[in-house]
Amino acid sequence: MSKAVVELPPKGGFNFDLCRRNEMLLKKGASPPSFRKTGTTIVGLIYQEGVILGADTRATAGSIVCDKNCEKIHYMAPNIYCCGAGTAADTEAVTDMVSSQLQLHRYHTSRESRVATALTLLKSHLFNYQGYVQAALVLGGVDVTGPHLHMIYPHGSTDALPFATMGSGSLAAMAVFESKYCEGLNKEEGINLVCEAICAGIFNDLGSGSNVDICVITKGHKEYLRNYRVPNTRAHFSSKEFTFPKKTEVLLTKIVPLREKIEVTEDGDAMEE
Amino acid sequence: MSIFEYNGSALVAMVGKNCFAIASDRRLGVQLQTIATDFQRISKIHDRLFLGLSGLATDAQTLYQRLVFRHKLYQLREERDMKPETFANLVSAILYEKRFGPYFCQPVIAGLGDEDKPFICTMDSIGAKELAKDFVVAGTASESLYGACESMFKDDMEPEELFETVSQALLSSVDRDCLSGWGGHVYVVTPTEVKERILKGRMD
Numbered sequence: 001m002s003k004a005v006v007e008l009p010p011k012g013g014f015n016f017d018l019c020r021r022n023e024m025l026l027k028k029g030a031s032p033p034s035f036r037k038t039g040t041t042i043v044g045l046i047y048q049e050g051v052i053l054g055a056d057t058r059a060t061a062g063s064i065v066c067d068k069n070c071e072k073i074h075y076m077a078p079n080i081y082c083c084g085a086g087t088a089a090d091t092e093a094v095t096d097m098v099s100s101q102l103q104l105h106r107y108h109t110s111r112e113s114r115v116a117t118a119l120t121l122l123k124s125h126l127f128n129y130q131g132y133v134q135a136a137l138v139l140g141g142v143d144v145t146g147p148h149l150h151m152i153y154p155h156g157s158t159d160a161l162p163f164a165t166m167g168s169g170s171l172a173a174m175a176v177f178e179s180k181y182c183e184g185l186n187k188e189e190g191i192n193l194v195c196e197a198i199c200a201g202i203f204n205d206l207g208s209g210s211n212v213d214i215c216v217i218t219k220g221h222k223e224y225l226r227n228y229r230v231p232n233t234r235a236h237f238s239s240k241e242f243t244f245p246k247k248t249e250v251l252l253t254k255i256v257p258l259r260e261k262i263e264v265t266e267d268g269d270a271m272e273e
Numbered sequence: 274m275s276i277f278e279y280n281g282s283a284l285v286a287m288v289g290k291n292c293f294a295i296a297s298d299r300r301l302g303v304q305l306q307t308i309a310t311d312f313q314r315i316s317k318i319h320d321r322l323f324l325g326l327s328g329l330a331t332d333a334q335t336l337y338q339r340l341v342f343r344h345k346l347y348q349l350r351e352e353r354d355m356k357p358e359t360f361a362n363l364v365s366a367i368l369y370e371k372r373f374g375p376y377f378c379q380p381v382i383a384g385l386g387d388e389d390k391p392f393i394c395t396m397d398s399i400g401a402k403e404l405a406k407d408f409v410v411a412g413t414a415s416e417s418l419y420g421a422c423e424s425m426f427k428d429d430m431e432p433e434e435l436f437e438t439v440s441q442a443l444l445s446s447v448d449r450d451c452l453s454g455w456g457g458h459v460y461v462v463t464p465t466e467v468k469e470r471i472l473k474g475r476m477d
Contacts, residue, residue: 252470
Protein backbone atom coordinates (compact mmCIF):
# COMPACT_ATOMS: atom_id res chain seq x y z
CA MET A 1 0.00 0.00 0.00
CA SER A 2 1.49 3.37 -0.95
CA LYS A 3 1.82 6.07 1.65
CA ALA A 4 0.23 9.25 0.41
CA VAL A 5 1.74 12.32 2.05
CA VAL A 6 -0.90 15.01 2.22
CA GLU A 7 0.43 18.50 2.58
CA LEU A 8 -1.70 20.26 5.16
CA PRO A 9 -1.93 24.03 5.06
CA PRO A 10 0.82 25.37 7.35
CA LYS A 11 -0.04 26.26 10.94
CA GLY A 12 1.91 29.54 10.96
CA GLY A 13 5.39 30.63 11.91
CA PHE A 14 8.59 30.00 9.96
CA ASN A 15 9.25 26.79 8.03
CA PHE A 16 12.85 25.57 7.87
CA ASP A 17 12.35 22.71 5.37
CA LEU A 18 14.61 24.04 2.67
CA CYS A 19 17.52 25.11 4.91
CA ARG A 20 19.56 21.94 4.47
CA ARG A 21 19.21 22.02 0.70
CA ASN A 22 20.15 25.71 0.56
CA GLU A 23 23.25 25.13 2.67
CA MET A 24 24.30 22.35 0.33
CA LEU A 25 23.90 24.70 -2.64
CA LEU A 26 25.94 27.35 -0.83
CA LYS A 27 28.77 24.87 -0.29
CA LYS A 28 28.70 24.06 -4.01
CA GLY A 29 29.33 27.71 -4.78
CA ALA A 30 25.86 29.02 -5.54
CA SER A 31 25.54 32.26 -3.61
CA PRO A 32 22.10 33.19 -2.28
CA PRO A 33 20.16 36.04 -3.90
CA SER A 34 20.11 39.51 -2.44
CA PHE A 35 16.84 40.44 -0.78
CA ARG A 36 15.03 43.67 -1.44
CA LYS A 37 16.16 46.21 1.12
CA THR A 38 14.74 49.59 1.83
CA GLY A 39 18.04 51.55 2.08
CA THR A 40 15.98 54.28 3.56
CA THR A 41 15.71 57.35 5.62
CA ILE A 42 12.93 57.13 8.21
CA VAL A 43 12.31 59.76 10.88
CA GLY A 44 9.85 60.65 13.59
CA LEU A 45 9.36 63.57 15.92
CA ILE A 46 7.03 64.58 18.71
CA TYR A 47 5.45 68.01 18.34
CA GLN A 48 2.90 70.05 20.28
CA GLU A 49 -0.17 67.97 19.46
CA GLY A 50 1.24 64.54 18.66
CA VAL A 51 3.68 62.67 16.44
CA ILE A 52 4.90 63.21 12.87
CA LEU A 53 6.50 60.31 10.98
CA GLY A 54 8.35 60.65 7.68
CA ALA A 55 9.99 58.30 5.18
CA ASP A 56 11.52 58.28 1.69
CA THR A 57 10.14 55.96 -1.01
CA ARG A 58 13.03 54.08 -2.62
CA ALA A 59 13.42 50.29 -2.50
CA THR A 60 16.68 48.72 -3.71
CA ALA A 61 17.78 45.22 -4.70
CA GLY A 62 21.56 45.36 -4.53
CA SER A 63 22.42 48.63 -6.25
CA ILE A 64 19.39 48.68 -8.56
CA VAL A 65 16.35 50.72 -7.64
CA CYS A 66 13.51 48.25 -7.92
CA ASP A 67 10.69 50.45 -6.66
CA LYS A 68 10.71 54.21 -7.05
CA ASN A 69 7.60 54.81 -4.98
CA CYS A 70 7.16 52.20 -2.28
CA GLU A 71 5.32 52.76 1.01
CA LYS A 72 7.45 52.60 4.12
CA ILE A 73 4.99 53.98 6.64
CA HIS A 74 2.94 50.97 7.72
CA TYR A 75 -0.41 51.00 9.46
CA MET A 76 -0.45 49.38 12.90
CA ALA A 77 -3.62 50.76 14.49
CA PRO A 78 -5.87 53.77 13.78
CA ASN A 79 -3.69 55.81 16.15
CA ILE A 80 -0.31 54.10 15.61
CA TYR A 81 1.93 54.00 12.53
CA CYS A 82 5.34 52.43 12.04
CA CYS A 83 8.12 53.25 9.57
CA GLY A 84 10.34 50.34 8.55
CA ALA A 85 13.94 50.10 7.34
CA GLY A 86 16.00 47.01 6.53
CA THR A 87 14.90 43.95 4.60
CA ALA A 88 11.55 44.87 2.99
CA ALA A 89 9.90 41.47 3.48
CA ASP A 90 10.80 41.51 7.19
CA THR A 91 9.46 45.00 7.88
CA GLU A 92 6.23 44.28 6.00
CA ALA A 93 5.68 40.90 7.61
CA VAL A 94 6.48 42.02 11.15
CA THR A 95 4.30 45.15 10.99
CA ASP A 96 1.40 43.23 9.39
CA MET A 97 1.62 40.53 12.04
CA VAL A 98 1.70 42.97 14.97
CA SER A 99 -1.08 45.03 13.38
CA SER A 100 -3.31 41.91 13.32
CA GLN A 101 -2.37 41.08 16.91
CA LEU A 102 -3.28 44.63 17.96
CA GLN A 103 -6.65 44.32 16.21
CA LEU A 104 -7.40 41.09 18.07
CA HIS A 105 -6.33 42.78 21.30
CA ARG A 106 -8.69 45.67 20.58
CA TYR A 107 -11.57 43.25 20.07
CA HIS A 108 -10.64 41.54 23.32
CA THR A 109 -10.32 44.67 25.47
CA SER A 110 -12.66 47.12 23.63
CA ARG A 111 -10.07 49.84 24.08
CA GLU A 112 -7.88 51.93 21.81
CA SER A 113 -4.44 50.33 21.29
CA ARG A 114 -1.48 51.74 23.18
CA VAL A 115 1.91 52.39 21.65
CA ALA A 116 3.57 50.46 24.47
CA THR A 117 1.60 47.35 23.45
CA ALA A 118 2.80 47.57 19.86
CA LEU A 119 6.32 48.21 21.13
CA THR A 120 6.39 45.13 23.34
CA LEU A 121 4.92 42.88 20.63
CA LEU A 122 7.48 44.07 18.09
CA LYS A 123 10.52 43.92 20.35
CA SER A 124 9.74 40.47 21.70
CA HIS A 125 9.29 39.07 18.18
CA LEU A 126 12.57 40.61 17.00
CA PHE A 127 14.47 39.47 20.09
CA ASN A 128 13.13 35.95 19.67
CA TYR A 129 14.82 35.74 16.28
CA GLN A 130 18.05 37.25 17.63
CA GLY A 131 18.40 39.87 14.90
CA TYR A 132 17.90 37.51 11.96
CA VAL A 133 14.62 39.27 11.18
CA GLN A 134 16.27 42.44 9.89
CA ALA A 135 13.70 45.10 10.62
CA ALA A 136 14.67 48.48 12.08
CA LEU A 137 11.54 50.44 12.96
CA VAL A 138 10.43 53.88 14.08
CA LEU A 139 7.12 53.46 15.90
CA GLY A 140 4.96 56.47 16.68
CA GLY A 141 1.44 57.07 17.91
CA VAL A 142 -0.87 58.91 20.24
CA ASP A 143 -2.88 57.01 22.85
CA VAL A 144 -4.61 57.83 26.15
CA THR A 145 -1.26 58.35 27.87
CA GLY A 146 -0.09 60.88 25.29
CA PRO A 147 2.18 60.95 22.22
CA HIS A 148 4.97 58.34 22.04
CA LEU A 149 7.89 57.80 19.69
CA HIS A 150 10.18 54.76 19.81
CA MET A 151 13.10 53.35 17.84
CA ILE A 152 13.28 49.55 17.56
CA TYR A 153 16.52 47.88 16.51
CA PRO A 154 16.71 44.51 14.69
CA HIS A 155 18.02 42.72 17.77
CA GLY A 156 15.08 43.85 19.87
CA SER A 157 16.39 46.83 21.86
CA THR A 158 14.31 50.00 21.96
CA ASP A 159 14.73 53.68 22.69
CA ALA A 160 12.11 56.28 23.60
CA LEU A 161 12.95 59.70 22.21
CA PRO A 162 11.48 63.07 21.25
CA PHE A 163 12.97 62.71 17.74
CA ALA A 164 14.36 59.65 15.99
CA THR A 165 15.97 58.64 12.70
CA MET A 166 16.81 55.18 11.29
CA GLY A 167 18.13 53.66 8.10
CA SER A 168 21.14 54.33 5.89
CA GLY A 169 20.20 58.01 5.64
CA SER A 170 19.78 58.39 9.41
CA LEU A 171 22.98 60.40 9.86
CA ALA A 172 21.96 62.97 7.26
CA ALA A 173 18.49 63.27 8.80
CA MET A 174 19.81 63.37 12.38
CA ALA A 175 22.11 66.27 11.46
CA VAL A 176 19.02 68.27 10.43
CA PHE A 177 17.12 67.31 13.59
CA GLU A 178 19.97 68.04 15.98
CA SER A 179 20.40 71.53 14.62
CA LYS A 180 16.76 72.54 14.17
CA TYR A 181 14.62 70.55 16.62
CA CYS A 182 13.07 72.24 19.64
CA GLU A 183 10.19 71.25 21.89
CA GLY A 184 6.71 72.58 21.25
CA LEU A 185 6.84 72.85 17.46
CA ASN A 186 3.53 73.51 15.79
CA LYS A 187 2.16 71.35 12.98
CA GLU A 188 3.54 73.36 10.07
CA GLU A 189 7.01 73.69 11.59
CA GLY A 190 7.02 69.99 12.44
CA ILE A 191 6.07 68.90 8.93
CA ASN A 192 8.66 71.22 7.38
CA LEU A 193 11.38 69.90 9.67
CA VAL A 194 10.52 66.27 8.91
CA CYS A 195 10.45 67.05 5.20
CA GLU A 196 13.85 68.72 5.40
CA ALA A 197 15.32 65.77 7.27
CA ILE A 198 14.02 63.27 4.71
CA CYS A 199 15.22 65.43 1.83
CA ALA A 200 18.68 65.50 3.45
CA GLY A 201 18.58 61.70 3.34
CA ILE A 202 17.22 61.59 -0.22
CA PHE A 203 19.86 63.88 -1.66
CA ASN A 204 22.89 62.76 0.34
CA ASP A 205 22.35 59.04 0.89
CA LEU A 206 22.45 56.71 -2.09
CA GLY A 207 20.16 54.17 -0.47
CA SER A 208 17.32 56.69 -0.13
CA GLY A 209 15.57 58.60 -2.86
CA SER A 210 12.42 59.60 -4.71
CA ASN A 211 9.63 61.21 -2.69
CA VAL A 212 8.73 62.12 0.90
CA ASP A 213 5.82 60.43 2.70
CA ILE A 214 4.51 62.01 5.91
CA CYS A 215 2.08 60.81 8.56
CA VAL A 216 0.72 63.19 11.23
CA ILE A 217 -0.93 61.55 14.24
CA THR A 218 -2.80 63.54 16.88
CA LYS A 219 -5.31 62.56 19.55
CA GLY A 220 -8.24 61.04 17.73
CA HIS A 221 -7.09 62.02 14.24
CA LYS A 222 -4.44 61.02 11.69
CA GLU A 223 -3.34 62.39 8.32
CA TYR A 224 -1.43 60.17 5.92
CA LEU A 225 0.19 62.45 3.34
CA ARG A 226 1.41 60.06 0.65
CA ASN A 227 4.00 61.73 -1.62
CA TYR A 228 3.84 64.98 0.33
CA ARG A 229 6.82 66.27 -1.58
CA VAL A 230 8.02 65.04 -4.95
CA PRO A 231 11.48 66.59 -5.43
CA ASN A 232 12.60 64.11 -8.09
CA THR A 233 10.20 64.23 -11.02
CA ARG A 234 11.44 62.94 -14.33
CA ALA A 235 12.44 65.91 -16.43
CA HIS A 236 13.76 64.23 -19.52
CA PHE A 237 10.78 63.10 -21.55
CA SER A 238 11.71 62.78 -25.17
CA SER A 239 9.19 64.34 -27.52
CA LYS A 240 9.75 61.53 -30.01
CA GLU A 241 7.91 58.48 -28.71
CA PHE A 242 8.96 54.93 -29.37
CA THR A 243 7.31 53.62 -32.52
CA PHE A 244 8.04 50.22 -33.92
CA PRO A 245 7.42 50.32 -37.68
CA LYS A 246 9.05 46.91 -38.14
CA LYS A 247 6.72 44.68 -36.15
CA THR A 248 7.87 41.76 -33.98
CA GLU A 249 7.90 38.47 -35.83
CA VAL A 250 5.32 36.13 -34.41
CA LEU A 251 5.61 32.37 -34.87
CA LEU A 252 2.32 31.30 -33.35
CA THR A 253 -0.84 33.03 -32.13
CA LYS A 254 -3.47 31.42 -29.95
CA ILE A 255 -6.63 33.32 -29.03
CA VAL A 256 -8.80 32.04 -26.19
CA PRO A 257 -12.07 33.91 -25.74
CA LEU A 258 -13.01 34.25 -22.08
CA ARG A 259 -16.39 32.96 -21.01
CA GLU A 260 -18.93 35.69 -20.69
CA LYS A 261 -20.47 36.04 -17.27
CA ILE A 262 -24.06 34.85 -17.35
CA GLU A 263 -26.50 37.23 -15.71
CA VAL A 264 -29.34 35.52 -13.88
CA THR A 265 -32.52 37.62 -13.87
CA GLU A 266 -35.54 37.12 -11.69
CA ASP A 267 -37.96 36.62 -14.59
CA GLY A 268 -38.31 32.87 -14.22
CA ASP A 269 -41.62 31.12 -13.60
CA ALA A 270 -42.51 30.24 -10.04
CA MET A 271 -42.10 26.58 -9.12
CA GLU A 272 -45.19 24.42 -9.06
CA GLU A 273 -46.55 23.91 -5.59
CA MET B 274 27.82 32.30 -9.48
CA SER B 275 24.46 33.23 -8.03
CA ILE B 276 21.82 30.57 -7.64
CA PHE B 277 19.56 32.75 -9.77
CA GLU B 278 21.96 32.43 -12.69
CA TYR B 279 21.81 28.65 -12.73
CA ASN B 280 18.85 28.39 -15.08
CA GLY B 281 18.50 31.94 -16.48
CA SER B 282 15.20 33.71 -17.05
CA ALA B 283 13.56 36.95 -18.11
CA LEU B 284 10.05 38.03 -17.14
CA VAL B 285 8.18 41.26 -17.64
CA ALA B 286 4.59 42.36 -17.04
CA MET B 287 3.09 45.63 -18.23
CA VAL B 288 -0.18 47.45 -17.70
CA GLY B 289 -2.26 48.85 -20.55
CA LYS B 290 -5.75 50.27 -20.88
CA ASN B 291 -8.04 47.70 -19.24
CA CYS B 292 -5.58 45.00 -20.23
CA PHE B 293 -2.19 43.67 -19.23
CA ALA B 294 0.64 41.77 -20.89
CA ILE B 295 2.99 39.25 -19.32
CA ALA B 296 5.99 37.98 -21.24
CA SER B 297 8.89 35.60 -20.69
CA ASP B 298 11.84 34.16 -22.54
CA ARG B 299 11.90 30.46 -23.48
CA ARG B 300 15.35 29.21 -22.52
CA LEU B 301 16.04 26.62 -19.89
CA GLY B 302 19.74 26.13 -19.21
CA VAL B 303 22.12 24.48 -16.80
CA GLN B 304 24.66 27.27 -16.32
CA LEU B 305 26.04 27.82 -19.80
CA GLN B 306 24.48 24.84 -21.55
CA THR B 307 21.00 25.21 -23.03
CA ILE B 308 18.80 22.19 -22.47
CA ALA B 309 15.39 23.42 -23.63
CA THR B 310 14.14 26.20 -25.91
CA ASP B 311 10.43 25.88 -25.18
CA PHE B 312 10.28 26.20 -21.41
CA GLN B 313 7.01 27.54 -19.99
CA ARG B 314 7.63 30.16 -17.33
CA ILE B 315 4.18 31.70 -17.29
CA SER B 316 1.26 29.65 -16.00
CA LYS B 317 -2.43 30.36 -15.81
CA ILE B 318 -3.97 30.29 -12.35
CA HIS B 319 -7.43 31.16 -13.62
CA ASP B 320 -8.81 32.90 -16.71
CA ARG B 321 -7.88 36.36 -15.50
CA LEU B 322 -4.77 35.67 -13.43
CA PHE B 323 -1.32 34.68 -14.66
CA LEU B 324 1.80 33.83 -12.69
CA GLY B 325 5.35 33.95 -14.02
CA LEU B 326 8.16 32.42 -11.99
CA SER B 327 11.80 33.30 -12.61
CA GLY B 328 14.88 31.93 -10.89
CA LEU B 329 15.71 28.32 -10.10
CA ALA B 330 13.43 26.20 -12.31
CA THR B 331 12.96 23.40 -9.78
CA ASP B 332 11.77 25.82 -7.09
CA ALA B 333 9.56 27.54 -9.67
CA GLN B 334 7.82 24.25 -10.48
CA THR B 335 7.41 23.28 -6.80
CA LEU B 336 6.09 26.72 -5.91
CA TYR B 337 3.68 26.68 -8.84
CA GLN B 338 2.27 23.30 -7.75
CA ARG B 339 1.78 24.51 -4.18
CA LEU B 340 0.04 27.69 -5.36
CA VAL B 341 -2.28 25.83 -7.72
CA PHE B 342 -3.15 23.51 -4.80
CA ARG B 343 -3.99 26.44 -2.54
CA HIS B 344 -5.99 28.16 -5.26
CA LYS B 345 -8.03 25.02 -5.94
CA LEU B 346 -8.82 24.72 -2.21
CA TYR B 347 -9.88 28.36 -2.26
CA GLN B 348 -12.13 27.74 -5.27
CA LEU B 349 -13.78 24.80 -3.49
CA ARG B 350 -14.36 26.78 -0.30
CA GLU B 351 -15.37 30.13 -1.76
CA GLU B 352 -16.92 28.92 -5.07
CA ARG B 353 -15.15 31.69 -6.97
CA ASP B 354 -11.75 32.64 -8.36
CA MET B 355 -9.14 34.43 -6.27
CA LYS B 356 -8.68 38.13 -6.84
CA PRO B 357 -5.17 39.10 -8.01
CA GLU B 358 -4.51 41.14 -4.86
CA THR B 359 -5.48 38.20 -2.65
CA PHE B 360 -3.32 35.85 -4.70
CA ALA B 361 -0.35 38.20 -4.36
CA ASN B 362 -0.80 38.16 -0.57
CA LEU B 363 -0.95 34.35 -0.65
CA VAL B 364 2.29 34.09 -2.64
CA SER B 365 3.96 36.62 -0.33
CA ALA B 366 2.93 34.63 2.76
CA ILE B 367 4.10 31.32 1.28
CA LEU B 368 7.48 32.82 0.37
CA TYR B 369 7.95 34.56 3.73
CA GLU B 370 7.21 31.34 5.57
CA LYS B 371 10.52 30.13 4.15
CA ARG B 372 12.34 33.31 5.20
CA PHE B 373 15.42 31.51 6.51
CA GLY B 374 15.60 28.85 3.80
CA PRO B 375 13.90 30.50 0.85
CA TYR B 376 12.65 29.30 -2.50
CA PHE B 377 15.01 30.76 -5.10
CA CYS B 378 12.21 32.23 -7.16
CA GLN B 379 10.97 35.66 -8.06
CA PRO B 380 7.30 35.61 -9.01
CA VAL B 381 5.58 38.06 -11.33
CA ILE B 382 1.83 38.15 -10.86
CA ALA B 383 -0.50 39.78 -13.38
CA GLY B 384 -4.30 39.76 -13.36
CA LEU B 385 -7.51 41.62 -14.01
CA GLY B 386 -9.19 42.62 -10.78
CA ASP B 387 -12.55 44.13 -10.02
CA GLU B 388 -14.04 46.19 -12.83
CA ASP B 389 -11.37 44.83 -15.17
CA LYS B 390 -8.66 46.93 -13.59
CA PRO B 391 -5.24 45.42 -14.41
CA PHE B 392 -3.03 44.45 -11.47
CA ILE B 393 0.67 43.61 -11.63
CA CYS B 394 3.07 42.77 -8.86
CA THR B 395 6.49 41.24 -8.34
CA MET B 396 8.28 40.00 -5.24
CA ASP B 397 11.78 39.16 -4.18
CA SER B 398 12.51 35.61 -3.09
CA ILE B 399 11.21 36.15 0.46
CA GLY B 400 7.91 37.76 -0.45
CA ALA B 401 8.50 41.53 -0.32
CA LYS B 402 5.74 42.76 -2.64
CA GLU B 403 6.33 45.48 -5.16
CA LEU B 404 3.09 46.80 -6.59
CA ALA B 405 3.65 48.93 -9.65
CA LYS B 406 1.31 50.91 -11.80
CA ASP B 407 3.33 50.58 -14.98
CA PHE B 408 5.61 47.55 -15.30
CA VAL B 409 7.45 44.94 -13.27
CA VAL B 410 10.46 42.83 -14.25
CA ALA B 411 12.27 39.77 -12.92
CA GLY B 412 15.04 37.39 -13.90
CA THR B 413 18.69 37.50 -14.94
CA ALA B 414 17.91 40.09 -17.64
CA SER B 415 16.12 42.34 -15.12
CA GLU B 416 18.63 45.20 -15.26
CA SER B 417 18.32 45.52 -19.05
CA LEU B 418 14.57 45.08 -18.75
CA TYR B 419 14.34 47.96 -16.27
CA GLY B 420 16.09 50.21 -18.77
CA ALA B 421 14.09 49.09 -21.79
CA CYS B 422 10.71 49.30 -20.05
CA GLU B 423 11.48 52.66 -18.43
CA SER B 424 12.04 54.22 -21.84
CA MET B 425 9.48 52.33 -23.94
CA PHE B 426 6.52 52.41 -21.54
CA LYS B 427 3.59 54.72 -22.17
CA ASP B 428 0.38 55.12 -20.19
CA ASP B 429 -2.94 53.69 -21.42
CA MET B 430 -1.76 51.58 -24.33
CA GLU B 431 -4.26 49.56 -26.33
CA PRO B 432 -3.70 45.77 -26.46
CA GLU B 433 -1.95 45.72 -29.85
CA GLU B 434 0.39 48.58 -28.98
CA LEU B 435 1.03 47.01 -25.56
CA PHE B 436 1.97 43.72 -27.21
CA GLU B 437 4.42 45.49 -29.50
CA THR B 438 6.02 47.43 -26.63
CA VAL B 439 6.37 44.42 -24.34
CA SER B 440 7.82 42.28 -27.14
CA GLN B 441 10.37 44.90 -28.16
CA ALA B 442 11.39 45.51 -24.54
CA LEU B 443 11.76 41.78 -23.87
CA LEU B 444 13.64 40.91 -27.05
CA SER B 445 16.05 43.85 -26.79
CA SER B 446 16.80 43.06 -23.14
CA VAL B 447 17.38 39.33 -23.56
CA ASP B 448 19.70 40.06 -26.48
CA ARG B 449 22.03 41.58 -23.88
CA ASP B 450 21.83 38.63 -21.52
CA CYS B 451 23.58 35.35 -22.24
CA LEU B 452 21.43 33.30 -19.93
CA SER B 453 18.00 34.13 -21.35
CA GLY B 454 16.44 34.36 -24.77
CA TRP B 455 15.72 31.82 -27.51
CA GLY B 456 12.41 33.46 -28.37
CA GLY B 457 9.64 34.97 -26.35
CA HIS B 458 6.24 33.99 -25.03
CA VAL B 459 3.72 36.82 -24.61
CA TYR B 460 0.21 36.72 -23.15
CA VAL B 461 -1.99 39.79 -23.65
CA VAL B 462 -5.15 39.60 -21.54
CA THR B 463 -8.21 41.79 -22.03
CA PRO B 464 -11.61 41.33 -20.38
CA THR B 465 -12.86 39.39 -23.42
CA GLU B 466 -9.95 37.25 -24.56
CA VAL B 467 -6.45 35.95 -23.89
CA LYS B 468 -3.99 36.22 -26.80
CA GLU B 469 -0.96 34.02 -26.49
CA ARG B 470 1.86 34.63 -28.96
CA ILE B 471 5.25 33.05 -29.46
CA LEU B 472 7.90 35.45 -30.71
CA LYS B 473 10.76 34.79 -33.06
CA GLY B 474 14.01 35.94 -31.51
CA ARG B 475 17.73 35.38 -31.83
CA MET B 476 18.55 31.76 -31.06
CA ASP B 477 21.84 32.41 -29.36
